[in-house]
Amino acid sequence: MIQNIGQNEKTLKSYNAENWAKEMNLKDSSMDPDKVAQDLGSTYATFGEFLASSVLKVNKMQEDADFAMQELATGKSKNIHETMLKVEQADLAFRSLSQIKNKVVDAYREIMRMQV
Numbered sequence: 001m002i003q004n005i006g007q008n009e010k011t012l013k014s015y016n017a018e019n020w021a022k023e024m025n026l027k028d029s030s031m032d033p034d035k036v037a038q039d040l041g042s043t044y045a046t047f048g049e050f051l052a053s054s055v056l057k058v059n060k061m062q063e064d065a066d067f068a069m070q071e072l073a074t075g076k077s078k079n080i081h082e083t084m085l086k087v088e089q090a091d092l093a094f095r096s097l098s099q100i101k102n103k104v105v106d107a108y109r110e111i112m113r114m115q116v
Contacts, residue, residue, distance in 0.1 A: 058090070065089070
C-alpha cells in the first residue's frame with residue numbers, strides 16, 4: 001500500500017497542464033480556458049474535469065503574467081501596476097491550486113489507510 005502512494009505521488013508530480021488536458025481528452029492545452037468551461041457545460045460532470053479546467057486556467061494566468069513581465073522588461077509597457085496585478089493573481093491562483101492538490105493527496109492517503 002505504501003508503495004502505491006509513492007507511485008501516485010510521482011505521477012501527480014509529473015503532471016503539467018498539457019498532461020491534464022490530454023488525460024481529460026480536451027482538444028488542445030493551449031485552448032482558451034473559458035472555451036473549455038463552455039465545452040464542458042456550466043457544471044462539470046466530474047471532479048477531474050473541474051480540476052483539468054482549473055489547471056488550464058492557472059496555466060493561462062501564468063502565461064499572461066510572464067508576457068506582461070516581458071513587456072515591462074523590454075519597455076513595450078510602462079504600466080507596472082497592471083503587471084504586478086497579473087503576477088499576483090497568477091501567484092495566488094497557483095498557490096490555491098497547489099493547496100487543492102495537497103488536500104486531494106491527503107484525502108487519498110487517508111482513504112488508503114482505512115481498514116476494510
